[in-house]
Structure formats: C-alpha cells, structure tokens
Amino acid sequence: MSRAESTLREEICSLGRSMFDRRLTPGSSGNISARLDDGWLMTPTGSMLGELEPDRLAKIAPDGTHLSGDKPTKETFLHMAVYEVRPQTEAVVHLHSSYSVALSVMEETDPEDALPPITAYYVMRIGKLPMVPYFPPGDKGLADAMRPVFKDHKACLLANHGPVVADKSLRDAVGAMEELEETAKLHLMLRGIPVRTLTPQQVADLRERFPI
Template structure:
C-alpha cells in the first residue's frame, strides 16, 4: 500500500469505529520528507486522492487539497514523536466529554483504570483550550513537559500519533474506550491499577507514563 492508501484506509477505519462524525476530524501520514493530510471539510470515510493535501515537515502547503486548519497539531506531534508516521485528530464523543472535565492528574486526564489503555496509549495529558485552528494548538504540544503519544484538547477532542496509520487508529479506538470508562466511573470510588503495575506495563509496551513522585 502507498502512503495515500494508508491515509484513506485510516479515515475509513475511524468512521467505521464511530469516531469521526460528519466531516469532523483529520488524519495525516508522513511519507519521506512530506506530510500527507486529509483536506479541510472532507469526510474521513469517503477520502479520495484529490481530497489529500501535501505539506512540508513544517506544515507549508505544497500541493493538493486545502489542508485542515489544525495542521499545527500534526506538525507538533510529529516533532514530539520523531519515529511516528501518522497522526489522528478526532472529536469522538467520549474524548470530547472527558476533555470538558477537570483532568485526573497533571500528566494524564485519564486515570489508570484498564491495562489496555496503558498498553496502547499511556498517559494522556489535558492541554489548555485554544480555538480550533489557532496555531497556538501546536505550541501546547511543543511546550508540554510530558512525553505522550496522545493528548486531550480541552473542550475539543483528542490527538494521537502512532508508528504507522493502523497503530494510530488502534490507539484512537483504545483512547475513546478509556475515556468512556473514565466517564462511567466518574464520581464513584474507583479502584486504580497499582503504581508498580502501571510502571511494569508501560515499560513493557514502551508507552509513556510519568511517576507522580518524579514531577
């Protein structure tokens, strides 16, 4: 498959999973020294090659469709995770809902309730609100002191990167499930995964997690 095929398949997978209502959300892949990104206003489940924008690593529009206004999110997350080749941004229901609540902790808006979120996502900080499309969205990622492959954008949604497009989609699905479980248990006496197990799981799976004692 080509990078364009990967991008189109990722868009369809996100819609099939119920994570990209209407024309919301965007997805990109890195191909050599270029970023290929879904164009503004496109429906991710019906992407065609003509709907894809070609960008420089810095986010300059080179050719193709007009890129999403949230280019800065993608560029910043690629810079934060240089080995990752795909970025997904969604307005999925549970991620948006949890992004409207106060975070569980500074390093992760989502509490450690299931091993699967720790295995596939790791810590997910809540980034401060800025209006969609504001270039400051990228600065929130760049300036964060935490390592992460996923973050919640306050009152907005989520952004996730992965080693390839399929991994980024899988992480997005797991993130949405983790947010749903966090919402279902909100306000109840939760039983969290013990700290030593969190450390063992995230280390084994290579996922970021900050020990509060190190903050």
C-alpha cells in the same frame, strides 16, 4: 507517485472511513496525517473522514509548502508541532470522539493525567494523557502548548476539543486512538461506582515492559 505513497493514501482513506462509519468522529470533524519520505500527507480541510479520496489528500513538503491535492486541514499546524518534537512519529490522528470530548469538558478531569489506568492495554498504548488548555479553533498558540507535552508523551487531550494521538504507524495511531476512546467511555460508565484501577507498581511494570 511511489508505490509506498499510493499505498499510504489508500490506507488513510480506508482507516478514515472505518472510524467515521463507527461514529468515532462526527461530520467533517477530525483529521489524519502520515509521514512520507518527502513530506507528509494530510486530510483536506472540511472533509469527512468517511468520504476521503486518495488523489485529493493534501501533500505537504518538508518545509510546510502545500504541493498537491486539496487544501490541507486548517489544523495542519497541530500535526506539524507533533512531528517537530517527536521525530519517531509516522502518523498523527486527531478526532472529536464523543467520550474523549466529554472527558475534556468535565471540571473534575485531572489536566496532568486525564484518565486513570483502568486497563493494561490503555497503559500500553497511551501511557499517560495530559490535557492541554483550551485554545480557539485555528489559534497557533495550541501548537506551542502541545510541543512540551509531546516531547514526553504520545497522546494528549485538548480541553473542550478532543484527543490527539501520535504513533509509529498510521494503523498503530488509529488503534491507540480507539483504545483511548474506549477507556474514556469506560471511565464515564463507571462514574460513581467503586473501581479497582491498576496499582502504581502495575503501571510502572507495564511502562517498563512496553515503553511509549
């Protein structure tokens, strides 16, 4: 095993534990993947992000073959769909974080863009948040629905399920996921209160200066 792979395994476990300890995803929900030179690392199916072990992470070959470690997450297909259409992606994080899940079940949520531009950092780290229609757990149709979304965006919300974020590093993906969850929390806290969101011009300026 290369030093780079060993370091990445440790980072997946450390960041997974951090998100779990801060209750960003409950129980055995949520999964993480990260790109290697010779494939991907995936969190195992049924695992708690707070109890990951570096040598038990699943290693996946470029052709999708399970090479070593425990059986990978049953949502491996979800991660692979993102890598397929977004080649610049180095890591994908999917959580069942409470505020984002709440957003995903609200009738008023706009499927074209689930969150308003409340802060500059949300626009810089997430940009726009489309919502993919509901699919039962394990339904491969979800991957087909996600591919066109991730061609143009780095994150999406899965209806009645939770958020998915892709980024240029694992640490960046985790940071963007936290920004998304905090923005969802703010959005729900501010319901019924007049809010001054960023203007379209302010959003356009941020997107030009900080392309996703």
